Amino acid sequence: MSFSRPLRRSVSLSQARTLRLVVLGQGAVGKTALTVRFITKRFIGDYDPTLEMIYRHTAVIDGEMVHFEILDTAGQEEDSLQIEEKIKWGDGFAVVYSVTDRCSFDEVMRLCFLINHIHASPKRSGGSDQPPVVIVGNKKDLQFDRMVSCEDGENLSKALKHPFYEISTRDSYEETVVVFNTLYNELMRQGHFSPGSFKRKAVSKLMEKIPKMHANSTLNSGGRSLSFNSFRDYIPE
Ligand SMILES: Nc1nc2c(ncn2[C@@H]2O[C@H](COP(=O)(O)OP(=O)(O)OP(=O)(O)O)[C@@H](O)[C@H]2O)c(=O)[nH]1
Numbered sequence: 001m002s003f004s005r006p007l008r009r010s011v012s013l014s015q016a017r018t019l020r021l022v023v024l025g026q027g028a029v030g031k032t033a034l035t036v037r038f039i040t041k042r043f044i045g046d047y048d049p050t051l052e053m054i055y056r057h058t059a060v061i062d063g064e065m066v067h068f069e070i071l072d073t074a075g076q077e078e079d080s081l082q083i084e085e086k087i088k089w090g091d092g093f094a095v096v097y098s099v100t101d102r103c104s105f106d107e108v109m110r111l112c113f114l115i116n117h118i119h120a121s122p123k124r125s126g127g128s129d130q131p132p133v134v135i136v137g138n139k140k141d142l143q144f145d146r147m148v149s150c151e152d153g154e155n156l157s158k159a160l161k162h163p164f165y166e167i168s169t170r171d172s173y174e175e176t177v178v179v180f181n182t183l184y185n186e187l188m189r190q191g192h193f194s195p196g197s198f199k200r201k202a203v204s205k206l207m208e209k210i211p212k213m214h215a216n217s218t219l220n221s222g223g224r225s226l227s228f229n230s231f232r233d234y235i236p237e
Helices: 031-040 080-089 100-118 150-160 173-189 198-208
Strands: 012-025 051-060 064-072 092-099 133-137 164-166 216-222 223-231
Touching: 012 031, 012 080, 012 100, 012 173, 031 051, 031 064, 031 092, 031 133, 031 173, 064 173, 064 223, 092 100, 092 173, 100 150, 133 150, 133 173, 150 164, 164 173, 173 198
Parallel strands: 012 064, 012 092, 092 133, 133 164
Antiparallel strands: 051 064, 051 223, 216 223
């Protein structure tokens, strides 16, 4: 009698990649909910207004081990220098608005221009001088409170040439995965992980300015673990 062995996909540990993603958008659009949903699969209804936080999460995508470092920004930015630092830190960006909040939609264009302005570089590989950005219209489950149509989102996406997803973080874990996987795929396409790329140099310069303090915590959630730092206390590895 022969037993067939289950097929196992090999996971490449040696080539583990680290992606630095930044979640931007106005207050209360669901940035923390989106990030935590992606990492823990759970929708947690209420959070304190975000203190900026870096969440670490490891996932296997297409057989590749991928380390995510996700900076969940505070909705209320204190000044433009601070937001600039965070944008410089990131490899890819999710710019989130709520379909129930017109102001948050209007803010998307400003943030996208800021990202492109800060990251525009002729040295960027993959034939693109723009970092990956995904526009996310969150809270689509709140149909009766909707102030931004899906068409508005699609038109903005066409104008800015960034992918767009309308999602409900509350109702769908899968929709949150699509957001982060899109950023991963686009960074892969751009060949953005080569050693010594312009990005890493820019980041190390930036990090010199940030005070070196340890502030690590670990949150266990649904059998998974994630660690997080305050952006201010971030220490490059
Ligand atoms: N109905 C619904 N509520 C959501 C959804 N996503 C987030 N929320 C709620 O929206 C509120 C704000 O969510 P947060 O994740 O704290 O928003 P944030 O953008 O991180 O807010 P700041 O920390 O102030 O920047 C919370 O009450 C969430 O439960 C969603 O998809 N549907």
